[in-house]
Amino acid sequence: MNDIMTGLINVLSIDSLFFIALGMALGIFVGSMPGLSATMAIAILLPLTYSMDPANGISMLASLYMGGMYGGSILAILLRTPGTPAAAATVLDGYIMTENGQAGRALGISLISGLVGGVIGSIVLLSIAPFLGRVALNIGALEMFAVAVLGITIISSLSAGSVIKGLMSGSLGLLISLMGMHAITGIPRFTFGSIYLFDGISFVVALIGLFSIPQALKLIEKDQELVKASKIKDKILPPWRLIIGQRLNLLRSSLIGVITGLIPGTGGDTASWFSYNEAKRFSREKEKFGTGHVEGLVAPESANNAVVGGALVPTITLGVPGSSTTAVLLGGLMIHGIMPGPTLMTEHADVAYTLLWAVLISCIFLFFIGLLYTKVAVGITRIPGRVLAPIIVLLCVVGTFAVQNSMVDVMIMFGFGILGYFMDKLSIPVAPLVVGMILGGMLDTSLHQSLLIGDGSWGVFLTSPVAVILLVIALISVLQSTPLFGKVAALFKK
Amino acid sequence: MKTVNFKKMFLTMFMFTLILVLAACGSEGADGASNFPNNSITVIQGFDPGGGSDQLAQVTQPHLQESLGVSFTNEYVPGAAGAVGWTRLAQQSENDGYTISITNSPMLMTNYIMNSEITYSLEDFEPIANVVTDPGIIVVPEDSEFDTYEEFATYLEENPGELNASNSGVGGDDFFTQLKWMEETGLEMELIPYEGDGPSWQAAAGGDVDASFNNLGVVYPQVSEGNLKPLVVFSEERIESIPDVPTAKELGLDLVSGSSRGYSAPAGIPEEAKQTLIDAFAQLEDNAEFKESLENLALPMDLKLGEDYASYLQAEEEAAAELWENVKDQYEQ
Numbered sequence: 045m046n047d048i049m050t051g052l053i054n055v056l057s058i059d060s061l062f063f064i065a066l067g068m069a070l071g072i073f074v075g076s077m078p079g080l081s082a083t084m085a086i087a088i089l090l091p092l093t094y095s096m097d098p099a100n101g102i103s104m105l106a107s108l109y110m111g112g113m114y115g116g117s118i119l120a121i122l123l124r125t126p127g128t129p130a131a132a133a134t135v136l137d138g139y140i141m142t143e144n145g146q147a148g149r150a151l152g153i154s155l156i157s158g159l160v161g162g163v164i165g166s167i168v169l170l171s172i173a174p175f176l177g178r179v180a181l182n183i184g185a186l187e188m189f190a191v192a193v194l195g196i197t198i199i200s201s202l203s204a205g206s207v208i209k210g211l212m213s214g215s216l217g218l219l220i221s222l223m224g225m226h227a228i229t230g231i232p233r234f235t236f237g238s239i240y241l242f243d244g245i246s247f248v249v250a251l252i253g254l255f256s257i258p259q260a261l262k263l264i265e266k267d268q269e270l271v272k273a274s275k276i277k278d279k280i281l282p283p284w285r286l287i288i289g290q291r292l293n294l295l296r297s298s299l300i301g302v303i304t305g306l307i308p309g310t311g312g313d314t315a316s317w318f319s320y321n322e323a324k325r326f327s328r329e330k331e332k333f334g335t336g337h338v339e340g341l342v343a344p345e346s347a348n349n350a351v352v353g354g355a356l357v358p359t360i361t362l363g364v365p366g367s368s369t370t371a372v373l374l375g376g377l378m379i380h381g382i383m384p385g386p387t388l389m390t391e392h393a394d395v396a397y398t399l400l401w402a403v404l405i406s407c408i409f410l411f412f413i414g415l416l417y418t419k420v421a422v423g424i425t426r427i428p429g430r431v432l433a434p435i436i437v438l439l440c441v442v443g444t445f446a447v448q449n450s451m452v453d454v455m456i457m458f459g460f461g462i463l464g465y466f467m468d469k470l471s472i473p474v475a476p477l478v479v480g481m482i483l484g485g486m487l488d489t490s491l492h493q494s495l496l497i498g499d500g501s502w503g504v505f506l507t508s509p510v511a512v513i514l515l516v517i518a519l520i521s522v523l524q525s526t527p528l529f530g531k532v533a534a535l536f537k538k
Numbered sequence: 539m540k541t542v543n544f545k546k547m548f549l550t551m552f553m554f555t556l557i558l559v560l561a562a563c564g565s566e567g568a569d570g571a572s573n574f575p576n577n578s579i580t581v582i583q584g585f586d587p588g589g590g591s592d593q594l595a596q597v598t599q600p601h602l603q604e605s606l607g608v609s610f611t612n613e614y615v616p617g618a619a620g621a622v623g624w625t626r627l628a629q630q631s632e633n634d635g636y637t638i639s640i641t642n643s644p645m646l647m648t649n650y651i652m653n654s655e656i657t658y659s660l661e662d663f664e665p666i667a668n669v670v671t672d673p674g675i676i677v678v679p680e681d682s683e684f685d686t687y688e689e690f691a692t693y694l695e696e697n698p699g700e701l702n703a704s705n706s707g708v709g710g711d712d713f714f715t716q717l718k719w720m721e722e723t724g725l726e727m728e729l730i731p732y733e734g735d736g737p738s739w740q741a742a743a744g745g746d747v748d749a750s751f752n753n754l755g756v757v758y759p760q761v762s763e764g765n766l767k768p769l770v771v772f773s774e775e776r777i778e779s780i781p782d783v784p785t786a787k788e789l790g791l792d793l794v795s796g797s798s799r800g801y802s803a804p805a806g807i808p809e810e811a812k813q814t815l816i817d818a819f820a821q822l823e824d825n826a827e828f829k830e831s832l833e834n835l836a837l838p839m840d841l842k843l844g845e846d847y848a849s850y851l852q853a854e855e856e857a858a859a860e861l862w863e864n865v866k867d868q869y870e871q
Contacts, residue, residue: 087611087612094600181740181743181744181765182744182745183744184740184741184744184745184746185741185746186746224622225621225622228707228708228731228732228733229708229731231653231655232655242622242625242626243615243622243626308737308740363759364736364740371614375592375595375596375612385759385760385763386759386760386763386765387759387762387763489733493730493731493732493741496702496728496729496730496731497702497730497746497747499728
């Protein structure tokens, strides 16, 4: 209890607050730019924290992480160019709202949802982290496989227009995710003998191409100002009533975010799709999703900020990074001479609790700095399409190059841009492709490991209750989207 | 009013882009030959963050940074027991000394010995220095029925192939330690590869597998906290930090195995760069602070510089090739 209070007092000092605010501002900025990520910014800033007090340095980086998760949505909403993979699901309803002239409202809802998600995530982190750490340890290959299967079923709900087109897009995503050297056996697949494809296709690179390039082309084709958006006089902050109305959605999505963050190897990109899918499943207005529906925006936005708290749980309690960003954070702790792992909470309790409080306090800065940044960002919508389009392309090229300093990646990005453009033209949904790419690798590796654990028997999945429950939910999801389900349901109604 | 705003906006965006482009160009201008190093050094890591290689990087690089005066950036390229990262170093990286990699023995060599698809070989590398040798270890979950190596071995004798064990990937040191161990003892166990040392011990701690062939330095925090039980360590002598754990040698097995971790550059880097790097590593020998941080991690220092390291890798390559030849038919993909 003492350590908790010491941590709070540490965080509330002037310099600590200053660094948290600085981290937040940087995070929101890099998050909003396609290709630049919080992970990258943390890696760059890490050497600067060597000379700082460890608690301040780590607090700044954690706040940056939180900011990055939120920042990705700003341009996703305004320009259909997600700044981070975690904001891809935000495009579905967020950008449509902008097209409908509700850019300000969409940004406001995104901000509030991010705030709520962040706060719920940090409260979980602050209160039951050690317990959840043990839970995270028990997530093995079997459970990972079940999570991946459940995730794949999201494709069915994302392909509302035409199931065939959705499945086509989803399978393409799965195939693309299998490219590169196989993680378990080391055998290269779909590399066409090219060394550049040995690492597979970077998800961030593909995502930039899929969303941003078609958007730039569309802007030129129409050459219209986003007139509706610039005319908006609507308040950014949504009415209190609306937030209260979304309380269940906010809570559910945040919890999904925390849990997804908890699982090592999955992060905001997965969480946002899961929560979108569940929001749709429980919604009374399913048909409105994808048409600028508030619920469809609230879900991914609260989930991806809640991930921060969840992902920090195994990082702090076990020394196992819950996402790529926390992996870099972990490196930061080690450099300060603090060995993450089971002993962190006891031996370095002051730093650990300062970090935990910093995550919570950073949410407050998220709100104010986010509000400021959004107000500036809305100005983008006043720029005519023919000017904006080349800027988007330029940002895409620079952002993609920055990911791995590779020109090959830039070519791949353009390749995906062309793919995305024609998919739009043929009205094949892009979202299933994205989901396929996120989950394909996890599905492949965890299945391979599970079958090895079970001596090649598929019955091995029945030995894990969690896996069974998740697989049953997946089965129900599949049945729900077949005509059969309607008939069975009708039968019961009689 | 509208135009003014637009111009301002455009100008800001333009300037920002320009800055980014210039920043991206910065690393291209490095001129490797003279006054090395004058730019940050990238370290390619073939494993997940949080594994053994990463630990080494975190304790070694601050000291290198001090003596060389440039920063070190880690680039994680996990997969295929490090082969993805090393292929990149051997075939896709500039040999100007600004890109180096943590090279693990025996994985560096076993990868291409076992898999013809992996096209690099030892000749593609310029070994700089070995830093540590992390002994192999068998750990079991805290609630495992086995408390000692004897119980574990007896059970396997009576129930061959009944138990499984995780390793850090096919061709990794733990995979090979397990092969050697099975050859030496005649016991049988299922091998389950994971993506790196971290996920491998997590599988054991979570009860997914019965045991994990791992490395002491990686599992030490979990062992000292009681999340994992060590059964036997494959080092020459007992390790100070875990005095109660017997070595395989004491138990009558002719088996010393582990993972050596050092740094290598791509072949053909400038002589000056190579010498500068070797000198920086030589300074670690007398660095008390460095030694202490290695002790905290239970990692025994094992400094081998330049030529020494190269011939050590050569010898390891021959040994691994021979072992693989013996068991190859069983494990060929």
